[in-house]
Amino acid sequence: MTALVGDRRVTRKPIDWWRWAGRVFLFFMLLFTILPMAWMVLTSIKTQFAAFQYPPQWWPKEPTLDNYVKLLNPFGAVGQEFLQYLWNSIFVSLCSTILGVAVAVPAAYAFSRFRFPGRRFLFFSVLLRNMFPSVIFLMPLFLLMRWLGLINNPGSLILTYLTFGLPLSIWLLKGFYDNIPVQLEQAARIDGATRFQAFFLIVMPLSSPGIIATAIYSFILAWNEYVFALTFLNSKEKLTLPIGLQHFFTEYATDWPGLMAASFIMSVPVVVMFLILQKYFVRALTEGAVKH
Amino acid sequence: MSISTDQLAAASASARASRPNLFTRVAQHRADYLYIAPALLVMLLVIAYPVWFTIQLSFEKTSPSLSLADQTFVGFDNYWTILKSQSFRDVTVNTIIWTVFSTLFSFVLGLGCALALNRAFVGRGVMRAILLIPYVISAVAASYIWRWLYHSDFGVIGALAVQFGLTQHPINFLDNTTSVLPSLIVVNVWKEFSFAMIMLMAGLQTVPDQLLRAAQVDGANTWNRFWHVTFPHLRGVTLVTVLLLIVANLNSFIIPWIMTGGGPAGASDIWITSIYNIAFGRVRFGIASAYSVILFLVMISLGYFYVRALAGKDDGAIVE
Numbered sequence: 001m002t003a004l005v006g007d008r009r010v011t012r013k014p015i016d017w018w019r020w021a022g023r024v025f026l027f028f029m030l031l032f033t034i035l036p037m038a039w040m041v042l043t044s045i046k047t048q049f050a051a052f053q054y055p056p057q058w059w060p061k062e063p064t065l066d067n068y069v070k071l072l073n074p075f076g077a078v079g080q081e082f083l084q085y086l087w088n089s090i091f092v093s094l095c096s097t098i099l100g101v102a103v104a105v106p107a108a109y110a111f112s113r114f115r116f117p118g119r120r121f122l123f124f125s126v127l128l129r130n131m132f133p134s135v136i137f138l139m140p141l142f143l144l145m146r147w148l149g150l151i152n153n154p155g156s157l158i159l160t161y162l163t164f165g166l167p168l169s170i171w172l173l174k175g176f177y178d179n180i181p182v183q184l185e186q187a188a189r190i191d192g193a194t195r196f197q198a199f200f201l202i203v204m205p206l207s208s209p210g211i212i213a214t215a216i217y218s219f220i221l222a223w224n225e226y227v228f229a230l231t232f233l234n235s236k237e238k239l240t241l242p243i244g245l246q247h248f249f250t251e252y253a254t255d256w257p258g259l260m261a262a263s264f265i266m267s268v269p270v271v272v273m274f275l276i277l278q279k280y281f282v283r284a285l286t287e288g289a290v291k292h
Numbered sequence: 293m294s295i296s297t298d299q300l301a302a303a304s305a306s307a308r309a310s311r312p313n314l315f316t317r318v319a320q321h322r323a324d325y326l327y328i329a330p331a332l333l334v335m336l337l338v339i340a341y342p343v344w345f346t347i348q349l350s351f352e353k354t355s356p357s358l359s360l361a362d363q364t365f366v367g368f369d370n371y372w373t374i375l376k377s378q379s380f381r382d383v384t385v386n387t388i389i390w391t392v393f394s395t396l397f398s399f400v401l402g403l404g405c406a407l408a409l410n411r412a413f414v415g416r417g418v419m420r421a422i423l424l425i426p427y428v429i430s431a432v433a434a435s436y437i438w439r440w441l442y443h444s445d446f447g448v449i450g451a452l453a454v455q456f457g458l459t460q461h462p463i464n465f466l467d468n469t470t471s472v473l474p475s476l477i478v479v480n481v482w483k484e485f486s487f488a489m490i491m492l493m494a495g496l497q498t499v500p501d502q503l504l505r506a507a508q509v510d511g512a513n514t515w516n517r518f519w520h521v522t523f524p525h526l527r528g529v530t531l532v533t534v535l536l537l538i539v540a541n542l543n544s545f546i547i548p549w550i551m552t553g554g555g556p557a558g559a560s561d562i563w564i565t566s567i568y569n570i571a572f573g574r575v576r577f578g579i580a581s582a583y584s585v586i587l588f589l590v591m592i593s594l595g596y597f598y599v600r601a602l603a604g605k606d607d608g609a610i611v612e
Contacts, residue, residue, distance in 0.1 A: 016514070022408035023408065026409070026419065029423060029485075030423065033423050033482070033486075036426075036438065036482065039440070040437045040440070051446065054451065055451050055454075056451050103334060104331065106327040106331075107327060109327060110325075110327030110328045111328070114327070116321035116324040117321065118318075122328065124599050134564075135584050135587070136587070137339070137342040139342075139580060140343075144337075159337075159338060163334055166334065166335065170331065224431060226432050231572065242430055242432040245432055246550065256440050259440070263436050263437060266429075266433050270429060278417075278421055278424075285491070286490055286491055
C-alpha cells in the first residue's frame with residue numbers, strides 16, 4: 001500500500017494538453033487581431049509608391065510621417081478638411097455623452113429607489129431599444145429632423161446618439177444605485193439635507209464608477225456611429241469623421257497610405273480611452289448579462 | 293430559504309389586498325416620474341414616434357419628393373411587393389448566412405479566448421486589451437483596413453497566398469460573388485468576437501471554484517469539468533450573448549455598406565443594406581418601411597427572449 005502511494009508521488013504530472021491547446025489558440029487569435037492593425041500602421045508610414053508594389057514591401061524601406069503631417073497640417077487643404085471632421089466628431093460625441101449622463105442619472109435613480117406604477121414596464125421598454133434595427137428609425141427621424149430644421153445640424157446627431165447610450169446607461173447605473181444602501185441617504189436627510197442634496201452629495205459621488213463607465217460607453221458609440229451621420233449630414237464642413245473618412249476615400253481614391261493614416265488617427269482617441277478606462281468599459285458591456 | 297420566500301409571498305399578498313387603485317398610486321408617486329421624464333421624453337421622440345411612423349408609412353405609397361402631403365393608403369401592397377420579389381428571397385438567404393455564421397464563429401472564438409484567458413498568468417490583462425481593440429475601433433476604419441488587405445492587386449492577403457503557393461495570382465475577394473460574403477463575415481468576426489469573449493469571461497467568474505476542484509478530486513478530466521460544471525453555469529450568459537450577437541449582426545450595416553455596397557450583383561446584400569438602398573437610393577420610403585417592419589417583427593420576437601433572460605436576473609435575488 002505504502003509502495004503504491006510512493007509510486008504515485010514519483011510519477012510526473014502529465015502534460016496538460018488542453019492548456020497547451022489554449023495557449024496555441026490564443027497565439028493565433030492574437031495574430032488574427034493584431035496583423036490587420038499592424039498592416040494599417042505599416043501602410044500609413046509608406047509613400048504612395050511604396051504601398052503600390054507587388055510583391056508588397058513587408059517593411060517600409062523609407063518610412064515617412066508625411067501622411068500624418070498632411071492630415072494634421074492646419075494650413076493645407078487636406079489638413080483643414082480633416083481637422084474640421086475631427087473637431088465635429090469631438091463636439092458631437094462630447095455633447096451627446098454629457099447630455100446622455102445627465103438624462104440617465106435621474107432615471108436610473110428613480111428606477112432603483114422608487115416603486116411607482118409602471119416601473120417595470122417602463123424599465124424594460126427602455127431596454128428594448130437595443131433590439132430595434134437602426135433603419136427603422138432612419139426614415140422617420142430623417143423626416144422629423146427635416147421638419148425640425150435640424151438636417152445638416154449636429155443637433156440632430158446629438159439627439160439621436162443620446163438615446164443610443166441611454167438604455168445601457170440606465171441599466172448600468174441602476175445596478176450601482178441598487179448597491180448603495182438607502183440608509184446613507186436617510187442619514188443625510190435626518191441631518192437636514194433635502195432629497196436632492198442627499199442624492200447629489202451622497203449618492204452621486206458613490207456612483208462615479210458607474211457614471212464613468214456609461215460616459216465612456218456613450219462616447220465610443222457616438223464616435224463610431226455612421227448610419228445616422230450619413231443620412232442627416234450633407235454639407236462637407238459638418239461631417240463627422242466616419243463620413244469624412246468615406247468622403248476622403250472617394251475624393252482621393254487611390255491614396256491608401258493617407259486613408260490608413262486617417263483610420264489610425266480616428267482610432268487613437270477611442271483606443272487610448274479604452275485602454276485607460278478598460279475596467280469601466282468592460283463593466284459597461286457585461287453588466288446586466290452576468291449575475292455577480 | 294423557503295421560509296423567507298413564504299414570508300415574502302405572504303407580505304406581497306397582504307400588500308396587494310390593501311393596494312389603492314392605479315390612479316391613486318400614480319398620483320402618490322407623481323414626483324417620482326419627474327426623474328424619468330427627460331429620459332422618457334427623449335425616448336418617446338426618438339423611438340416611439342419613429343416606430344409608429346414607420347408602421348404608418350409601410351401602408352402608404354410615398355412620392356419621391358417626400359412631401360408628406362401626397363401619400364396614398366395602399367393597404368398591404370408594399371408587403372406583397374416585397375414578399376413576392378425574387379430579390380427579397382436572395383437578400384434573406386444572404387442575411388441568414390451572414391447572421392448565422394457571424395454569430396457562430398464569434399461565439400466559438402470568443403468562448404475559446406475566454407477559456408484560455410480564464411487562468412491567471414502574466415500578461416493576461418494586456419492580451420485581453422489587445423483582443424478587444426477591434427471591438428472598440430470604428431467599423432468604418434475596420435472596413436477600410438480590410439478593404440486594403442483584400443485589395444485585388446496590392447492586397448497583402450492575396451500576396452501572402454501567392455507567396456505560400458496557394459494560388460497563381462492574387463485573389464479577388466470582394467469582386468467575386470462566391471467569396472464576397474465569407475470575406476465580409478471574416479471582417480465581422482474580427483470586429484466582434486471579443487465582445488463574446490468578455491461577456492463569457494465575466495460569466496466564467498461566476499463558476500464556483502470549489503465545484504471545479506471537487507470535480508477534479510472526483511476524477512473528472514478537463515473536458516468533463518468544462519462540460520458538466522463550467523458550461524451549465526454559462527447558460528444564462530450564453531443566451532444573452534448569442535441574442536445580442538444575432539441582433540447586432542441582423543443590424544449590421546457599415547461593413548457590407550463600406551466594403552461592397554451590397555455588390556457584386558447583390559451577392560453581399562443583406563436586409564439592412566437593401567432597406568437603405570430602397571429608402572435613400574430609390575427613395576421609396578413606403579416599401580422600405582414595410583421592409584423595416586418585417587425586420588422589426590423578427591427583432592421583437594428576439595427581444596422577447598432578451599427581456600425574459602434579463603428579467604429573470606432582475607428578480608432573481610428574491611426568487612432564489
